[in-house]
Amino acid sequence: xxxxxxxxxxxxxxxxxxxxxxxxxxxxxxxxxxxxxxxxxxxxxxxxxxxxxxxxxxxxxxxxxxxxxxxxxxxxxxxxxxxxxxxxxxxxxxxxxxxxxxxxxxxxxxxxxxxxxxxxxxxxxxxxxxxxxxxxxxxxxxxxxxxxxxxxxxxxxxxxxxxxxxxxxxxxxxxxxxxxxxxxxxxxxxxxxxxxxxxxxxxxxxxxxxxxxxxxxxxxxxxxxxxxxxxxxxxxxxxxxxxxxxxxxxxxxxxxxxxxxxxxxxxxxxxxxxxxxxxxxxxxxxxxxxxxxxxxxxxxxxxxxxxxxxxxxxxxxxxxxxxxxxxxxxxxxxxxxxxxxxxxxxxxxxxxxxxxxxxxxxxxxxxxxxxxxxxxxxxxxxxxxxxxxxxxxxxxxxxxxxxxxxxxxxxxxxxxxxxxxxxxxxxxxx
Numbered sequence: 001x002x003x004x005x006x007x008x009x010x011x012x013x014x015x016x017x018x019x020x021x022x023x024x025x026x027x028x029x030x031x032x033x034x035x036x037x038x039x040x041x042x043x044x045x046x047x048x049x050x051x052x053x054x055x056x057x058x059x060x061x062x063x064x065x066x067x068x069x070x071x072x073x074x075x076x077x078x079x080x081x082x083x084x085x086x087x088x089x090x091x092x093x094x095x096x097x098x099x100x101x102x103x104x105x106x107x108x109x110x111x112x113x114x115x116x117x118x119x120x121x122x123x124x125x126x127x128x129x130x131x132x133x134x135x136x137x138x139x140x141x142x143x144x145x146x147x148x149x150x151x152x153x154x155x156x157x158x159x160x161x162x163x164x165x166x167x168x169x170x171x172x173x174x175x176x177x178x179x180x181x182x183x184x185x186x187x188x189x190x191x192x193x194x195x196x197x198x199x200x201x202x203x204x205x206x207x208x209x210x211x212x213x214x215x216x217x218x219x220x221x222x223x224x225x226x227x228x229x230x231x232x233x234x235x236x237x238x239x240x241x242x243x244x245x246x247x248x249x250x251x252x253x254x255x256x257x258x259x260x261x262x263x264x265x266x267x268x269x270x271x272x273x274x275x276x277x278x279x280x281x282x283x284x285x286x287x288x289x290x291x292x293x294x295x296x297x298x299x300x301x302x303x304x305x306x307x308x309x310x311x312x313x314x315x316x317x318x319x320x321x322x323x324x325x326x327x328x329x330x331x332x333x334x335x336x337x338x339x340x341x342x343x344x345x346x347x348x349x350x351x352x353x354x355x356x357x358x359x360x361x362x363x364x365x366x367x368x369x370x371x372x373x374x375x376x377x378x379x380x381x382x383x384x385x386x387x388x389x390x391x392x393x394x395x396x397x398x399x400x401x402x403x404x405x406x407x408x409x410x411x412x413x414x415x416x417x418x419x420x421x422x423x424x425x426x427x428x429x430x
Contacts, residue, residue, distance in 0.1 A: 155281020
């Protein structure tokens with residue numbers, strides 16, 4: 001008998017969250033809570049959704065099934081370690097056997113961390129990804145979490161990742177583990193019609209970068225074989241299934257984001273942007289992301305005075321989808337040098353045909369495709385200068401990006417100090 005040993009990884013996993021998708025799907029939340037056997041749930045949402053009445057509709061639907069509901073709504077637009085710890089401390093004083101999260105990625109990520117820290121209490125830094133935190137794995141299964149997104153962007157309802165700002169270090173990072181995944185995502189495109197234009201743009205650009213980065217990550221078989229199946233991470237590299245999801249997500253964003261931005265009540269556009277979000281999250285949730293997302297974390301964490309249109313905030317903020325797209329044009333232009341066929345496909349799906357298959361021409365085409373889309377989304381800033389950064393900030397931005405090794409390890413091109421400096425410099429204005 002001959003045994004074959006592999007030096008590199010030969011296995012990938014697909015463990016997407018169960019999803020219920022469609023117009024009016026949120027009206028079935030009570031049924032799903034009851035089906036899971038829950039008797040008392042913690043509903044996590046934000047104050048804006050409380051004011052809009054969206055949270056109340058969900059609560060009423062759950063209570064009609066005889067299930068008690070406790071509500072937490074003190075959620076920041078972009079999560080921080082402070083806000084997440086505060087939420088978990090509040091929740092420890094409550095009795096609940098499951099969680100329902102209603103909101104954008106910030107809300108759903110808060111719910112994931114509440115679930116974690118109430119079941120397995122610890123200093124949050126123990127669970128934060130290395131090298132910023134200790135990277136301790138989640139010890140075991142958590143309580144059932146039903147995630148109901150109201151934005152078409154983060155795809156947090158479909159991943160085992162929670163993203164947050166570490167306030168003391170002014171950098172974004174995350175907690176990643178399979179046990180963080182919701183038990184169910186209920187995805188209703190009608191819940192996204194209240195998103196104003198800039199929020200629509202930011203979340204849609206997040207979908208685009210998720211898909212494009214997942215499509216161009218190193219493939220799963222390019223990594224060394226893991227010592228044990230338990231060592232296999234959430235982000236494993238591109239595989240044939242994530243490739244299909246990524247391509248379709250990019251196509252849908254290219255076709256529908258402009259429409260959703262200019263007319264929030266275009267239900268067809270909202271429907272397909274929501275579908276793109278789920279496809280992209282299923283893709284990057286397995287394959288991972290790389291340079292634009294690594295760069296986004298210090299961009300968001302170091303912001304000084306930029307306040308975006310349409311966001312109800314009283315503090316400087318670069319929304320996540322904007323922070324990731326700011327360095328995407330020059331980043332993908334460089335990726336074209338090593339993955340011209342894939343980058344050409346991204347450009348084509350966004351409506352720009354490369355003049356030839358030469359990597360330089362492909363790079364020009366994908367750069368044009370991203371910049372053209374950004375230009376059409378009028379309230380999206382065209383470069384780092386437009387959110388308050390200067391050339392003198394580049395060293396600090398690079399240092400912040402270099403801390404995101406869990407993402408940069410997936411980059412198809414070298415992503416050291418010199419390469420990141422070039423990308424940040426080229427992203428100052430376009």
